[in-house]
Amino acid sequence: MPTTLFSEIEYLKGVGKARGEKYRKLGITSPYELIYHIPRSYLDFRTHVPVAQAVLNEYNVLKLTVFRKMPPQRIKGGLVICKAAATDGIDDILIVVYNNVYYFQALKEGETYYMYGKVAGNFLRKEISSPVYIRADEQVLIQPIYHLTQGLSVNMVRTNMRQALEIMRREPFETLSADILKKYDLAPLMWALENIHFPESEQASETARRRLAFDELLKLQIGMSVMKSRSRRNTAFRMDSSIDVGEFTRGLPFELTDDQQKAVDDIVADLCRDVPMNRLLQGDVGSGKTAVAAAACFFAAKNGIQSALMAPTEILATQHFRTLSGFLEPFGVKVCLLTGSMTAKKKAAVREEIAAGEIDVVVGTHAIIQKDVEYKALGLVITDEQHRFGVAQRAALAEKGDAPHKLVMSATPIPRTLALIIYGDLDISAITQLPKGRKPIKTYAVTGKLRSRAFGFVRERLDEGRQAYVVCPMIEESESELFAVKTYAENAARNDLKGYTTALLHGKMRAAEKDKTMKLFRDGEIQVLICTTVVEVGVDVPNAAVMVIENAERFGLSQLHQLRGRVGRGSFESSCILITDNTTEDCVKRMKIMSSTSDGFKISEEDLKMRGPGDFFGSAQHGLPPLKIADIACNMELMNRAQSCARELLADDPLLEKPQNKALKMDVMRLFSKDIIG
Template structure:
C-alpha cells in the first residue's frame, strides 16, 4: 500500500486516541504525518553575547554564578532570578512562573538559555533552558501548528516514529532530469531535513526542493486544465472582417493607446481561433477597458453572433449601457439593458427580440442568467469584476451559448506573481497605460489633528459645484476598535456641510436602498457621500473630485488605490486625502507609497510584499492557492521556472507515456485533471 493510503495507526506507538488528536490537525495517513511541516524554526545556535542586539532573541551558554532568588506575586505568579557567567559577562537570567527551577539550579552548573536580551539591564528573560552543553544537532527547533492536547514536542516525536518505520518508502515525485538539472535533493532526504535539520544550509536545500515540487505540481494542474479546456472547447470560430473592425476603431471619438491596441489584438486573435477564448483583461481604474470590450462586441456581432456583458450592480450596468450605446448604435448594432428593474411589456419585448436575434448586445446584472433569458446565437460573454460573481453564475451565462468566447475584466491590478498562480488556467491581457489627457489624482497624507483643514478643502470643492466621497472603515462604533465609523461621520458632516446634502451608504442597507443612494449621488442630488468600502468599483461620477479616507492605515494599498479611482473621472483636477496616524512602520510606508505613485500595478506588487497573498483581495476567499511551504511572493523566481517547466511538459509526449513521469501522471489522475473535468 502507498503511504497516503496507510492510516497513522499503522505506525508503532500511535494508537486510536493519538490518531484522533492527529485527525484534528488534518493528519489521517502516514504520508499526511510525514508532510506535516513546521511553520517556523527557532534558532538555538549559540551566540556570543557581544553580537546580540538589544531586545533580540538569543541562545547563550554559561555557568550558574549564584544561588537563585525567588519572589512570589498575587495569583500564584512568580519571578526567579539568577546570576549567570557568560564568558567575561556576568548577567541576570529571569524566569517567570517556573518556581520549580529553584531546586534544579546550583552554582557552577552549565546551562544553555534561550530568551530575549535586554542590553541596558544586562538581563535575559528566559523561555527555554537546557541543562549541560547543547548538542550541535539540536540548535534548530522546528515549530509545528498544534491544537487541543497535542504539543509541538509530541508532534516531533510522532514524526520521528513515522520516519523510523516508513522513511525509506517515501517515493520520488520529480523526474530525474529535474533533480539533476536543478541539483535538487531526493524527496525523502528533503522531507527528513525539514523536520530534523542539521544546519540552516541543509534547511535551505530541503526547502528549495519542496518549493519547486509544490509549484511544479500546481502549475502542471493549471497548464493541464488549460490544455484540456482548449482541446475540448472546439469553440465557434468567429468570422469577422478585420477591415470592418479597423473602420469601427477609426470611428471611435479618441485614438487607442498602445496598450489598448495590444490587448485588442490578443482578444481578436483568440476570437478568430477555433478554440474558446478564456482570457482575463486587467486594466487599472480608468485605463479604457470598456472601449476594448466594445471592439470585441463589435467583432462578435459583425460575425453574426450576439454578445453579453454581465456586471455586478444595476448602476454599473446602466453606465455600461449608455457608454456602449453611444459607441455601437451608430453601426446599426442593437444594444439592450436587462436588470431586475426592467419589468412587464418592456422586459417581454427585449426577451422576444433576444431569442429572435434582433438584439445584438445584452448588458445587465445577474438578471442575464435567469432561465427565461434565451439567446439566438451567443458568441461572446464578457464579465466585469468577475470575482464578484460565483463560479456557478459565470458558468450559467456561458452555457447560454454553444461554447462562446469568454472575457473576464477586472479593475483590480493583480500582480503578475498572483496572476500566474491564481489564473494559471487563463490567458492574461494587461492594459498598463493610461489614455492621454487624464490628470493624475493628487494624493496627500494628513494626520487626524488636521481634519478641520481637510474639511475646509472639501468645502471649497463643494462651493465650486463638485462632489466628494468620504470613506470610513466601519459602519458603526466599535468597543474594540478606535476608528471612525460611517454613521457618526455622517452625523458630523451633516452638521458641518449643513447647506449641502450628505448621503450615507454601507453594507447593511438593502440593495435597492444602496442603488437609490448611489443614483442620487450620480445625479448630483447628493453632494457628499459617506460610505464604507461598499462604494462600487467602476461607478462613474465625473463630477466627484474629492476622496477622503478616514483611518487609511487600516486599508491595504490595492484597496486604497481602488477607492482613489472613484475620483479623477472628469476633466477637473481631483484629490485624495488619506487621514491616518499609523503607529507601525508598515502603516507609514503604505501612506508614503500612496502619495508617491498612482500606478496600480506597482502598488499591487508592494501590497503583496507588505500584506501577503491571503489578504491581497481584502479577504481570504480570493482563490489564492494555500501552499504548504512555498511562498508566491518570496519564491517568485521558482514559480516562474516551475510554470515554464509545466508548460513544456504538458505539451510533450513524454509526460503521457514515459516511465520517468509516472508519478506526475498519477498526481494528475488523483486531482481529476485527466478525467476531463473542466475549470471555470
C-alpha cells in the same frame, strides 16, 4: 487495515474522531495533507541561557530539571493553575501552567527539559509561564511551530507529524526524476519533508523549503499550461473577419487610444480563429476597458452570436448595462440586464428572450450562470474584475456555450511577469494610456495636523456641487473597528461635514443595503460617502471629484491607487488627500510614490517590490490554488526555473501519462481540486 498517506486523518494513531474534526478545521483531511501543513516558524532550543541570565518579561529558552510538582489549584471561575519547581543546577525557577492539566501531567519530577516561555519576576524569584517544552534528550533541537486551532496543541501536531512522516518512509514516493533533481539542484522529496518539519540546521530547513517551493510553482505552472491547452480545442463560434468592427469604433463619440485600438484588433483576430479566445484585458482604473468589451460584443452580434458579461456585484452589473446599452443600442445591438434581485416574472421574461436569441448581449451577476438560463448561441463570455470570481465560476459561465471565446477584464494592474503566472492560462492585452481629455488626479499626502484644512478643501468642492468620498480603513472588519468607523462618521457629520448629507458604507452591511447607499450617492442624493474599502471596485460616479483617505499607511500602494481611481471619472479636476501621521521610511516612500505618479502599472511594480505577493494579492490569490510555501516575488529565479521545467516536462509528456510522472500528475490534480488533466 494499515493507515496510508491517503487514509482519513482520524485513522492516524492517536488522532481519533474529536481531534480529526479539529484538523479538518485547518483543511487537513489525511496524513498526506498533514505532511504539507508547513511550519510557520521554528523554536531553536539550542540557544538556552542560565536562569540568572534570563531577560525578564521576554521569551527565553531555559534548560531545567523539575524537582517538585505541586497539586493543581482550582480558583474562582473554574480556572486551574498548575505549578512546579525546577532548577538549572544553580538557580531555581517556578513553572506555571494555566488551565492545561494534561499538559502539566506530562512533566515528570527528576526529568530535564528545554523550555521556551515568558520569564517574569525579579532578581530573587522568577517564574516561566505556560512554556513550550521538549525533553533534553531530544535529538532535534529546532522544533516546528504550526498554525493551530482550539483543541490542538503544538505538541499534538508534532507527534502526529512524526507518525505521518513514518508512513511516508514506509511507502516513499518522489514526484521528480533523478535527472530533474540534478539539473535544478533540488533535494529529494522525503528528505525535504523531514527537514521542513524537523530540520537538522537552518541551512537544512532552507534547502527543504526551496525544494517544496519549486514543487508548488511547478505544479501551478503545469496546471495553468494544461488549462490553457484545454481551452484551445475548436470552437463552434469562429467569426467572419470581413465584418467591419470599424463601423462601431468610428461611430463612438470619442477616439480610441492606441492601446484600446490594439486590444480591439487582438480580440477581433482571436474571435476569427478556430480555437476559443482566452484573453486578459488589463487596464488601469478608467482606462476604457468597457469600450473595448463593447467593440467585441458588437463584432459578435454582427456575426449572429450572443455575448454575456458577468460582474461581481449588482451595482457594477447595472453600471455595465447602462454603459454597454449606450454604446451598442444605437447600432441595433440589443442589451439586457439579469440580476438576482429582479422579480421572478421579469427574470422569466428576460430568460425567454435570451433563449429565443432576441438578446445580443446579456449583462448580470452570477444569475447569468444559473442552470435555468439557456442561451441560443453564446459565443463570447466576458468577466469583469476576475479576482472576485475565481477559476470555477469562470468555467461555469464558459460551459453555457460550445467552447465560447473568453475575455477577462481586470482593473488591478499587475506587473507583466506576475500576470503571466497568475493568469497563465490567458493571453494578455494591456491598456496603459488614459482616454484623451481625462485629467490626472492631483494627490497630496499630509499629516493629521492639516486635517481641518483638508476638510476645508472638501467643503469648497461640495459647495461647487461636487461629491466626495472619505475612506476609513477597516482592515480586519472586527466589531471594534466597525465601532471606530461608525464613531468617525458620526463625528464627521457633526463637525467637519456639518450641514452636508453624509452616509456610511462598510463591509458588514447586507448587499441590498450597500447597493441602495451606492445608488443614492450615484444619483447625487448623498454628498459625502464615508466608507471602508468596499468602494474599491468599479462604481462610476462622475460627479465625485475629491477623496480623503484616513490612516493611509494601512493600505498598500495598489489598494491606494484603486481607491483613488473612484474619483476623476468625470470632466472635473479631481483630488485625493492621503492623511497619515506615520513617518517611517517605508510609509514616506509610499506616500511619495502616490503623490508623484498615477500610472497603475508603475505603482504595482513598486508595491510588489515593497510588500511581496502575499500582501499584493491578499488572501484571494485571484481564484488560483493558494501558495503555501512559495513567495512569487522573492522566488522569481525559482519561478523561472519551474517554468522551464514545466515546459520541458509537458513537451515530453503533454498529459503526464508516463509512469515516472504519475505522482506529479496526482499532485497537480490535488492542487487544483479539479480533474484538470485527462
